[in-house]
Every structure is written in structure tokens, then in C-alpha cells.
Amino acid sequence: MRIHIENFQPMTLNQLMKIHWGSRTKHKQSDYAMIAAYSRHIPKATQKRRVEMTIQLAPRQRASDVDAFWKTCLDGLVKCGMLVDDSPKWCEIMPVQFTRDKLKATTILLTDI
Numbered sequence: 001m002r003i004h005i006e007n008f009q010p011m012t013l014n015q016l017m018k019i020h021w022g023s024r025t026k027h028k029q030s031d032y033a034m035i036a037a038y039s040r041h042i043p044k045a046t047q048k049r050r051v052e053m054t055i056q057l058a059p060r061q062r063a064s065d066v067d068a069f070w071k072t073c074l075d076g077l078v079k080c081g082m083l084v085d086d087s088p089k090w091c092e093i094m095p096v097q098f099t100r101d102k103l104k105a106t107t108i109l110l111t112d113i
Helices: 013-017 021-038 070-079
Strands: 002-006 049-057 091-093 097-100 105-112
Touching: 002 021, 021 070, 049 070, 070 091, 070 105
Parallel strands: 049 091, 049 097
Antiparallel strands: 002 105, 049 105
């Protein structure tokens, strides 16, 4: 099951840690809403799922740490039912892949295992 969101990248953990807690909540809610809107066509999770993420970087955009994008992404997937939980019992996280193109984008692949 594939979720592809053009012109979107989840907030990184470093970005979240550097802003006021009120702003942090608004940014996280925005990420959750975006993930929920693009995953409406996918059945809710009832078993463990493998999660793969590809971050498409825009020209001149620097890649960040491989774990930087997972926080709001996983929380958003749990919140909208695409994952039962983000614990190892219910979720197998694969390393983030980075690609380059003209626009930024995020692709999330979910596989029942």
C-alpha cells in the first residue's frame, strides 16, 4: 500500500525540538492531517506492518539524519489507523531512502507482515 504526498515532508525531530511547545503541537497536527488525508484509501491496520519511507529532496535541499523524519510520520500513521501501534510488536521500520527531483515529496510504503 502506497501513500505519496507531493510537496510535503514531515517535520524533523530537530525542527520539532527547537520550537515552542504550542507551535510544535500545531506542526504535528498538520503532519497528522496530511498523512490521514492521503491514506484514506488504505484499509486500517489489523496486524503488524512494515513501513518504508522515501524522502524526495528538492534541488539544493540537504539530507538530514535517517531517523529525523520518523517521529511525526509514525505518530500520524498510528493516529489515522494505518498502524496499530509504532512499537516493534506492530511495526517494522525500514531505513529512510533519499532521492532527488524538482519538488520535495514523501512516499510511504506499508506492507502487512
